[in-house]
Amino acid sequence: MRAVSPLPLLSFTSLLQNHRSSSPFIAAPERALRCLSGQRTRQKSLAAMNGHTWRDSLDKLVSIPQAEAPQAVVYSAGGGGHFFKWLFSTPGASAVFLEGAMPYARHSTERLLQRGRQTVPSNFVDAEMARALSRSALQCAMEIKIRESGIQALSDRLVGIGSTCALASTQPKRGEHRVYVCATSLRGGRHSTREYAAILEKGRRSREEEDELVSRVLLNALLDQADVDRVPTGLDATGASPGNEELSESSDEAQDPIQDLLDGKVTHVVLCGGSGLVVPSPPLSDCDILMLPGSFNPLHEGHIGMAEAAANLRGTSMSRVVFELSCVNADKPTISLDEIHRRAAQFRERGLHLLLSSAPLFTQKAALVRGVTFIVGMDTFVRIINPKYYGGTDAGVAKALTEMRSHRAHFLVAGRTEGGAFLRLGDVTHDEGKFDGVKGMSDDELSDLFQELPDFRVDISSTELRARIKDQKRRGLTTD
Missing domain, CATH: 3.40.50.620 (HUPs)
Incomplete structure (x- = not known):
């Protein structure tokens, strides 16, 4: 019987090098590798930035003397999961965080608003919904403190933060990808609000990246209550966001x-x-x-x-x-x-x-x-x-x-x-x-x-x- 010579073993890399220009079937995996490599590089870079900026800001926030630190309840509908992950992984966060919720179902959002005696807006992703969630969150913060220690526990450090957003999903959305955040506090002895809003460019980011962007805006809304340096969002000069994306901000103080x-x-x-x-x-x-x-x-x-x-x-x-x-x-x-x-x-x-x-x-x-x-x-x-x-x-x-x-x-x-x-x-x-x-x-x-x-x-x-x-x-x- 004639001996069969063994086939030479080629690495996938050498195969790509030998057939880079001749085989479209080999070129496609090569492009896939490049794409995957680039995505991993971006994720690694993003993770490194996250591990530095949000951690430093939260560490600084929780180090503020307890008598001066904000105490927040946060309701975020439709996104913002990274925010809660960062918060829960920060030692001492209980000094600034009282309660949080991420309502997804329509009924869940309505229930949160009714708990805070707020009228349910007709639209679920707009500035008015963020305001309503924010007011409901502040009501919850006040209730927690009153039940704990009585009326004297009410202070201008209490803040309710509400957020609502429409982000990338399994099916393309007909409407715009957008985020609205509102912080309502008792600073100055009466209700004062600070609002943040942005329209996101469709297809620019993955769902996870959009969620992280929302989380950064949420975190900045909390940091602003203590005048702690913000984290970059990718929607401002610090984040170097190209295109027409812009984070708009406004503030208002209620009358007597x-x-x-x-x-x-x-x-x-x-x-x-x-x-x-x-x-x-x-x-x-x-x-x-x-x-x-x-x-x-x-x-x-x-x-x-x-x-x-x-x-x-x-x-x-x-x-x-x-x-x-x-x-x-x-x-x-x-x-x-x-x-x-x-x-x-x-x-x-x-x-x-x-x-x-x-x-x-x-x-x-x-x-x-x-x-x-x-x-x-x-x-x-x-x-x-x-x-x-x-x-x-x-x-x-x-x-x-x-x-x-x-x-x-x-x-x-x-x-x-x-x-x-x-x-x-x-x-x-x-x-x-x-x-x-x-x-x-x-x-x-x-x-x-x-x-x-x-x-x-x-x-x-x-x-x-x-x-x-x-x-x-x-x-x-x-x-x-």
Whole structure:
């Protein structure tokens, strides 16, 4: 049998060299290798840049003293996964990051917005959606801090960042590839926003590269809150982006939140004692809040003592007590802006929290702050069960009280001197346990709603105090 000579073994490289110009079948793999090699080089270069810039910026961000660092909630729809990866791989990121979410399904995005009491925009990838996600994120940040430590935990370091984008997918998109980011904070004592937007060139980047670009814009939105140097995005001079791509930016500061309240643009405003922060529509429901409503004209020691007694009874601190002033009153004219500021100054001077609302009725207050415990005196309790405010019928009273119970509201009622006699909650019940003027409610229902605030009595009202001050002025004993 004739021996068969073995075929020479050729490397793939030598095969390419021998047939570079003659074989189109060999040239194609060569081009593929070049493409693959170039892609790997770009990825390696990009990874090196990432490993330097975002890491350095985040390390600098988390090294900021905790009392000065921003605290963010971030909602990013449609992209931005690299941002969360970078954040979670940075030690100490919990100092600046409270919560994050990446909604993809339409219902998921709507649920996030509804949680933050935001109207769902008609378009899911535009500047208004980014604003809505940002506002919802800020609501979440405030809720987290209030539940943790009370109202005094609200600060101008809280920020909500929202992002929405349309990026490369398995099927070509008919619309533009684009990204919108908005950061809403309490800097300056009121809502302020900073927005970022860009239209991306189709086909220029892979899906992963577009996602990283979005993540860099998101990261810069957070870095801007602490004045930390930005990372390059590829959409500015630093990133040397060719073509017509450009990152546009704008900022805006809301007008006086109290004026917004009077104009009906917000439901309530909280003036934080001590910090002087003015916060529009903070989420107070189910945060163990005690609320003492009144006109506070003027605020006196009886108000403060009653609030302290209620806080002690509930085993909490004044950080969860808010005094509530309705700018619209069931019995009196709407309070002017100047008068609101005058009365608010009384609380700021004492480091007490004041809630301004347009909810004159207790049913409205209970709906505004679900799960609230009201602190009232006997004079207010008598008005609460007065049919005059509920269509003049006992059925109206029962309906209103039932509605308040549905919002999980409760009342602590302090005794008060009326007509020379001290009147307490137990003095206005029948033998069978029902309050005068309330028909159709059981003893258990009323006991669940109203509880006596023991060991405290209010012996002076704001009306009496104003009369005393007026008399002192008349006699030249005071100038205030």
